[in-house]
Amino acid sequence: MFKAEQCTVCGECLTWCPYMEMSEEEARREFRKLIDGESTPVAAQCVSCMGCDEICPERANPFSLIIQRQEEQGEFNRFPEAKARMELAYSLPSEVRPGAPGGPVIDLCTVSPMTHWLFDGALFEGATFLMGGDYYCGIGFYHVGLSSPVEAHAAAVVDRVARTGAREVVCYHDDCYTLYKAMAPEFGIDVPFEPISWPEFLYRRMKALEDRIRPLNRPVAYQRPCASRYTPEKDPFVDRLFELIGAPKPARSYEGENAFCCGGGIVPRDYELSNRIKHQNLKDARDAGAEIMVTLCPMCFMNLKKRAPQHGLALAPISDLCRAALGEIEIG
Ligand code: SF4
Ligand code: SF4
Structure with a gap:
């Protein structure tokens, strides 16, 4: 969520952006237009790397404002095929593949078919896998200039994961971890399980x-x-x-x-x-x-x-x- 009260309109987010060329003066002017809801080339040029949220010295979350303006200005109309693929992902067949009692519960979202060969060997012994559209985090929508589907589906996705009863849920996809750890609480959604990031899971397993x-x-x-x-x-x-x-x-x-x-x-x-x-x-x-x-x-x-x-x-x-x-x- 953009924190307007914290933003000093310094323009640093846009001058830092590695994907657009902007002087400090232009950056301040274009960011003001974003705040005022006026048309600006930033909406078309932002490639949704999310980096400026981390760079902003005031922690004002500029990308949250940019994605909001992209959606309002219909930026997603430029990417109809990618948008349709993401909408379809919510209805992909879902499955809970049970592992051993006490084993890790791993959320594979909809992305595991791309790297289906990975989940073998000692790291994954006893793991239960959640996969398919029921567990689709939807963060990919951010890359086509849409944020509202993520918020609209977030509570239902969290609820389906929670229904597994797992106290800890390991997130294979960094996007899922981000939904459960950062975005869902920001949307006011209670997350009744502890999301575990992929690097933390791998570190724990390797340590063992x-x-x-x-x-x-x-x-x-x-x-x-x-x-x-x-x-x-x-x-x-x-x-x-x-x-x-x-x-x-x-x-x-x-x-x-x-x-x-x-x-x-x-x-x-x-x-x-x-x-x-x-x-x-x-x-x-x-x-x-x-x-x-x-x-x-x-x-x-x-x-x-x-x-x-x-x-x-x-x-x-x-x-x-x-x-x-x-x-x-x-x-x-
Ligand atoms: S969002 Fe942050 S970096 Fe961007 S103009 Fe506002 S204060 Fe400056
Ligand atoms: S999120 Fe957009 S504006 Fe921000 S740094 Fe990335 S490409 Fe630039």
Whole structure:
């Protein structure tokens, strides 16, 4: 939610934005137009990386205002196919695949078919999986300029997950973690289970399997997903996990607050810009000495999987990095 009372109209959010060129004066002027509900090119140019919410020195949540204006100005009409796919996701077949009593309950949202081979081995022993449209968080709508469907469905999604009776629910998709941890409370929805982020889950499991870890001793870059801008408290688990499995993270330009979008959210808006960002991001990782790039979000994995090898990088979901450290699989 945009916090108008905290905003000083300094324009820093828009001058910082890596996807549009704006002077300080222009940024202040265009942000004022956003506040006043006037037409501004920001609505068309914002690629929904969510980064400015993290950058704003006043914690005023500028992206929340931008997405509101995008929706009011019908920005979503530019992406009818993507919007239709997201609407359809709510009605995809759903399933609870039971594991062992006391095992982790893992919410796979609707994204697990993209990376269906992942959920094997010691990390997932005894796990119960929730999957399909009943558990669709809908955060993807933010990438087509719509936020209202997320709020409209949030209470029902939380309720369906709560009905499993799990006290802790592990979120495979960073978007789901963001819905349960950050957005649902902001919508006034009570979340009667504790959402656990994917890096925290993996860290806990790897810690329990510590005596089986063979340090990787390979430099690894991390692709931070957009939803992590809402839930940066999980990021230390990424660092602890890397340390635990012996994967040094080379310092590079596009990480932390300066992380680049994977390019997926940009594709429908500006294909050339998406390609340029992917190239800069992967080159930066390789130039910093990384051999592998790991993704947290399955969408980032899908968006980078063709391009990463062209830059001499093996691309792996973060759980596969753990499995490699357990000797279950090899990476690149
Ligand atoms: S949202 Fe934050 S960064 Fe943007 S103009 Fe307001 S105070 Fe400045
Ligand atoms: S969400 Fe990202 S792309 Fe949109 S204005 Fe903020 S920083 Fe720029």
